[in-house]
Amino acid sequence: MSNEHGHGDGHHEPQSFIWKYVFSVDHKVIGIQYMITSFLFLLVGFTMMLLMRWQLAMPSPGDDFDPEKLGMMRTILASVFGENNMPYGYMAPEFYNQLGAMHGTIMIFLGVVPLGVAAFGNYVLPLQIGADDMAFPRLNMASYWTFLVGGIVMLSSFLAPGGAAQSGWTSYAPLSVAAPPGQTIWLIAMVIIIASSLLGSVNFIVTTLNMRAKGMTLGRMPVFVWAQLVTAVLLLLAFPVLQAGAMLQLLDRVAETSFYIPKDMFYGGVAFPRAGGGSPILWQHLFWFLAHPEVYVLLLPAMGIVSEIIATNTRKPLFGYKELVGSMILIGALSFVVWAHHMFVSGMRTSLANLFVTTTMTISVPSVAILTCLLLSLRGGQIRFNTPMLFAVAFLPMFGIGGLTGLPLGFAPTDLYLHDTYYVIGHFHYVVAPGSLVALIGATYYWFPKMFGRRMNESLGKLHFWATIIPINFVFFPMLIQGMWGMQRRLADPTLQWHNLPVQGWSMMIGIAAAVLFLAQIPFFFNFFYSIWYGEEVGENPWEATTLEWACPSPPPHGNFAAPPVVYRGPYEYSVPGHDSDYWPQDEAEPEAA
Amino acid sequence: MTPLPEAAPTRTGISHAKLGTWAFLASEIMLFGGLISAYVILRSGSSHFYVPPRAMMGVPLATLNTFILISSSVTMVLALVAMHEDNLAKFKRFMLCTIGGGFGFLIVKSYEYQHKWHEGITISSNLFGSFYYTLTGLHVIHVIGGIVLMFVVLSQGSRGMYAKNSDRVECAGLYWHFVDLVWVILFPILYLL
Structure with missing residues (x-):
């Protein structure tokens, strides 16, 4: 047998700084690299959004406008972004479109997904299954560096003539084919980011299936690991289709093909120089075939995280472990057959629309099942309201609003009215921002002690929580109201259309709330970096949790576990009658056996 | 050159390399699947598909190339x-045949591309041309x-790296069969239909 080549012998710990922290193959270092990078991208995306909200709060000059007497903000904005982008501090529509497209792209592909999947997945998943590293450590490193290159290429598109991509994060053809060169850079960056994601998902799947510790059966895996496994399968199978779509769009732009260009198309008053015959709807199909599973890629890790935090802090087993896992698998499977509900207004046969309405309503069943399981898990628990738990509990109603507001969009008749209004923006932001992102911030507080051996400050954490969760609702809830009034999205100046005027007033409040939300992140970033060096030191298991990541030192050394752990029981054995403490770690041997 | 260690035992009984290759090929199927469905949809749905x-x-x-x-x-x-028989000379011979097959395919293909381009089937001439050059x-x-x-497998294998662990030959083989299979699908849908 080959025992000498078994556990922990994959690679040795490097000594020099550059190989230990920069070009590291250790899943923990790569996880932290992903975490810090995606926080930076989230900050960039947030800043873009603030600029857009500034514009939307006061979109056009009033009657008393005097270019000689600009306010301080407008003078600064005009000089920072130039007279082309922000003349007199008012945003040019082209610049607004660039920020809109880049905000969406950055937040989704460079912010939330890398944070939820790559950062926490990389750091926590191998620990939770009792592995010493990922299955392919060098592939893991390649995945991070590819991701970083993709992100930098994406940002660099602002330097292209005509600016960054401005066709929305959805890049609908044929406008995206006719757009300035920034769109080409967007497509190239997407191809790079997708390649990085594929490397990661292969790694996650193989690691989860192959590297579980002795006794860690599939039925004993923590919900977070299940969530990551389903997510990895979604990324593996859905992303290549967008890869294909992006290649076709790239060829449409650079090789003068006409996959998405209809016959005899006119653009800007002149005939568009292509053979034609293609279909813009084809792009929408290829795009949404990825982008709907992508919604669950944003969501499933968050659900896994919330399950972990709730189980630990209610001191009782999760309600319905099997239902949670089964629902996640069902969501994963169904998410491949709902994509066209994004396209009800694109023109679709009624029978086909009915099919997608049905699948969309069906997928809400497992989503509600998960939410119900998590809600019932709270019942009768001795809840510890620490910072991670606050964020995890807040996820439930926030995702609830996000999910429920999605139902009218899933029905074709109501969608026809609500489509392309602020209602849609309110809906999906409730899913992603107060939903997923709030859970991911909770995960940062929850796993921070494991990553750095110190705890983040609780008072600052609670301040951060309340200062986040209140304004974030003032940002997104008014959008639902504006949308139901029919206010259209994607407009740099909605006041140009009369029907948007009655609810324009809300935009000022949204702008203020967004600025407060931005300021509320200062305590978080301060807390994060302060606690790395000065936080309260903690031992292996500060939360008294049961899963395996708490069975190794904080932070875990290279190779993670001193000896390969053995798993004796399910992941959430809290308050077991007859056991001497209220938690029973997965790797603790039975008293008789010990 | 030191031989690779035997594959460590895994939970599924399938080595990391092989499981990873299968996962990678699954994503490749979706990549080609996406492009081929786009082709099928436009070919059957567009009224301007010549x-x-x-x-x-x-x-x-093309038949020769398939062969x-x-x-x-x-x-x-x-x-x-x-490789399983530990017959390195035979291994080298057959690997060179495989590589030769790959080169042969490319040579025929480059002749074909040139010929078609001159006949007016270019990447931007019409939808069929676009799909033809994109897919192939x-x-x-x-x-x-x-x-x-x-080449990597040949060089490592002939220096005895796979004496205990022939996973890499097998994974390279899986990939090569996949590439073959894609062509077996492209050939009828582009040339024969």
């Missing part, structure tokens, strides 16, 4: 068998990648 007459397509050459690629898949299997072009990139992979 299919060139079959005589222009050069079916005999070359399938044969190289066979020699790849034989190379793996030779992506496949050619995969063939080139496969040839590079084969």
